[in-house]
Amino acid sequence: MSRELNVLGACPLDCPDTCSWVVTVKDGEAVRLRGNHDQPYTRGALCVKVNRYLEHTKAADRILHPMRRVGPKGSGRFERITWDEALDEIARRLTGIIDEYGGEAIWPYQGTGTLGYIQGETGQAGRRLWNALGASYHDLNICSRAGNLGLRRTNGTPGGMDPESFAESRLILLWGTNTLTSGHHLWKFIQQARAAGAHVVTIDPIRTRTADQADEHLAIRPGTDAALALALMHVVLDEGAEDRDFLENHTHGWADFEREIRRYPPSVAAEITGIPEKDIRALGVRLAHTRPTGIRATMGIQRHRGGGTAMRTIACIPGVTGDWRHVGGGVSYSTSAHVPIQADVRPDLLPGPVRTLTMTRLAEGLADAARPVKCLWVYAANPMGSTSDQNRIREGLSREDLFTVVMEQFPTDTVDYADIVLPATMQIEHFDLHAGYGHMYLMWNEPAVAPPGECLSTTETFRRVARRLGLTEPSLYDSDLEIAGQLLSGGHPALEGITVERLRREGWARMNYPDPFLPFADGFPTASGRLEFPAENEGYVPPFSAVTGGPYKLAMITPAAHTFLNTMFGNNPELGRRAGTPEILVSGKDAAERGLSDGQRVRVFNGNGEMTLHLRISDRVAQGVVATTKGNWPKLSPGGVNVNVLVDEQDADMGRGAVYHDNLVEIAPLP
Template identity: 40%
Template sequence: MKSVRVVCAHDCPDMCSLIAHVDNGKVVRIQGDPDQPYTAGFACGKVNRDSDLVNSPERIATPLRRTGPKGSGQFEPITWDQALDEIADRWKSIIRESGPLAILGYAYSAHQGLMNRGLVNGLFHALGTSRLQAGTVCDTCCETAWDVTVGPVGGADPESVVHSDLVISWGADLAATNVHFWALAEAQRKKTGMPIVVIDPRRTRSARAADLYLPIRIGTDAALALGIMHILVRDGLANRDYIARHTLGFDKVEAEVLPRFTPARTAEVTGLSVADIEKLASMYGKAKAALIRLGEGMTRLTHGGQALRTVALLPGVSGHYGVKGGGAMLLTAASCDLNYAAVRKPSGPATARMVNHLRLGEELLNMKDPPIRALFVGANNPVVTCPEVHKVQKGLMREDLFTVVHDPFMTDTARYADIVLPAANYLETDDLYRAYGAYWMQWGQKAVEPAGEARSNFHVAQALAQRMGLTDRIFSLSPREAAEELFKGSTGPASNVDRNELFAGVPLNIKHDWDGQPFKTPSGKLEFYSEQLAQQGLPPMPDWEADPIEAEEAAKWPLRLLTAPGYFQAHTAFSGVGFLREREGKPFCILHPEDAAKRGLKDGDRVRLFNDRGEIGLMLKVADEVQPGVLLVPGQRPVGEAVSGTINMLCSDRYTDMGEGATYQSTWLEVAPWKEAAAA
């Protein structure tokens, strides 16, 4: 038995340092690394089962070639040389006939390693193909909103919570998605009595443990933030000195916006009581070091950018951005200033045609001059994750589309592929990691050799690059050598780490020694008034107003959709673990008892969810976890596990107000008893 220090590569802000226990070349147990202060010796309930994930009997063992109709899942084994040669031959033929723009590489975040995630994109950048505008299903809206408000810089260090006297978890279920920050916050509460406030439409585990829980109406976060600002100004709790020295445009917001957000109107918009709004504002205004942990979920709707931008401005009114343990934290990656282009953009044209991540289906069906004729999917599962899933499925059914999927498992997307390649798990790869919800960097070495004939994303990108005639040096380097390239021309604390310690696998802290939150906006200040937004034709000041298209949808359908991570099946990367599937249960939705009673539905029923875009079937749980008028669907689950379909079949591919992100939460629908005929 040996122990190997590894790094969790799942798409999670914590980037846990882990210990893999290996016996006879097999991972038998995973545990948190006790010598990493942030991971603190424990891992989440999902990652604790990653020995089952890497050893899953459901993993793809060899490369496969399609033998039946697209979507049928009928394949035959082939060799790696056969697979790679066929891919390269098809790509070369397509480039000769239609040019490189007819090819699209579609790789995202199922492997967070900077090598395994980055070099696949580097391959397609160097080939000059169409490029994926990645992250729009996830974080482009919130990042854009943060950048025009605070600037492209990381937020508060979550470990500074030891100096906080108030924590607000705003739209983030920390117990599910940021468990180590949650543990630190709970420890601080136990030590000092620091209160924890949770603002969320769902009564999450975090909400149940909070000192104050505010069940906000979906899409009204900006109104609540403005209501709190109104009270801070009214009660003399605004930090006028901080506002004068470090912010831009608050005077206009104070004069033109805040008067409209009285406690009474804020309560009317948000569904919260005036008493709770007043209580929260008082707690926040009187705190010396209040830390807001911002969740990305509040931005996955029509006015999501305005929502996050407005909440991110709150610490500028109170002055909490200027103190240790105060401010706001969304993401930290922007302050890890590595030379990512060395891996992601080794060569190729400076610009190329872009394909929005969330509109894959639309572009597969309608993009012209040239149409997309070849698709490579790695570390993602668009048949489940993209909105308008029916479009994605229809696009992938095109006989003239040559599709390659590189994945450890036969996903819903892989079933449509012409060639399926077995992918290595993170426990089987060497890579460099940096957290996006904390200030840590670590080299993770592979614990075991890849199962079967699996190969890493990095290895496959290099093999295809060589077959396609690319000569960039990065395509011949080892993962360690390629990682060294990231430090050439890099700046900031990440560039100054001890390279010997780093590549020995020691977790290294890369936090900035900030005297308060820095701002990297054009003005160098926190921008209540954004000229960048004004030039884009967007409201330059924070505000809240109802969206007319949302209002029209709400008039047609009685329930609003809320999607959130599942506790044991956050997304399909965990689908290969039978234990976790059983813990989560069959794909389900949650309805408030009042709404269930109106429809004659009871707990455990099979139900039909439907709107103009289609219908799916899920199991029903009846609980007051959500408010009346809301339907909650936790996690993203494979089509085959549900009664029928997957939830994103009912979501539109409409954009958010900023960042061209996905609007999952701007979905209205109805629920009724499931009938077999409904699926016909």
């Protein structure tokens, strides 16, 4: 008799919600996927993308076997080989590279395709192996680094509010975040707050689907968020509503920062941000007199030249209003810093100091002839679709002297440039441990089915590579369950009672923090023990568009598509159908000035490259701003559309963060 089995797991994707899910298995096949109704944050709901995850695991274009390139780089022509053949070639090539150039010539390019502590980015999967080989250190800075550092300068940590406490907020600022597309589980807590009278404001250059549902939308110019934050605090001071007790007893540097605030009255901020002065003043008055105020600001807000400063200055608002005193008050960016798990990547295995190669500078790194990269090993990443300066990356990946290994599930544009392709498991096929960066829970993922074909997990692939290289370090062969036990054994009070056995049985556990949670009730983890304000003249860094001249006048931003997650699901036919033909949103005035009409095929270009798109005249963007979504696969899109052909390889003000939303372009009719 056949029977059904329900297996508890967790979504691995780069999303703050990290849902708990249940896979129903019948006769060894996964037949149903649903959100876990028992988990307090997921509450039974998955997103439009993940609802099709089981279908995705069975897609016809899934990579199931190791392959070797037989055509030119970029052609996507491969032959099937055995795992033994793949491992033999890898061992031979790596040994030769290390002997001639040293281990630093290997660049392990890991992305955020999975955020697991065992298989993915959060635990730096594979780092033990790379340390044993002396490979270059991969600085995974592409997603949230600038904002993390900005928050650390103010609060000592990027950790802040428990997102569930937004249910207690009475003013909610959704600042540079499209909640209903990129983390919709927060919305139910916002709805609870609204039912109790909360006012919801979206601050975003685009009128998103979240803005449609808010009480108010402020269309801000990209990269000017810090100027708005300063102006709002200016109004709080004008109203005499600053929390003097909190300022005196819990902050440092107030005198200098007050002078900085006074430099940005609403009239000045209106010129900078494009938001009418009366709207800035009205929101400032509301902020001054509404406690608690909760601010949700996620990663898109800090992907510009002044991204770190923007998050640093926004984080000052609850220091001025005293909102950190209140449940439902403060800033929520990422809860990752509240997770006291440190992966033991064994830095002692390194033979000596190694260089750091920066994720956002892939094109630059591959072009370095003085200290050449001779092996690029890509996993959980698709740089040909997700990384800036796509044309130069293509040049680097086309180098015949670059040995490229790609561990993948699908034939991405990056795979087309690989010498060896290794088939990777998907989430329902391996063990993993997760912590959401938008909630306070740990999640366990139990494999529900056997991997198809010859797919291997990340950890098993690296165990086999280590064995083929003849490495004898025992920790390179730790099992997944042994790694999980190590991750949970740090002794932090927040992990007390949370074991591998418990997680495998229950699927999830809330970390041992108070509920409700006031993150700074015992002070701030800064040098002073207080919230630390920026000095005068350090509150706002203008975007590139405000400090550079040139022929390109339109600020282009590239938000997430509702049906893709970065480039994941870009090859799913149904989700691609729902996404529709790629288009660029342009205001009516900008279109008229350029002689463009609605629905026209246009050329979008700057000094980095160009692409063709359908133009859509829309009131969802303000004059001077254009928008198109990220996530398209170049080889599957009309005209090879991918926005990163236009994005320069430049750095934000902190952590060399990416600047995807600080990009000037022009638009012209196709010849």
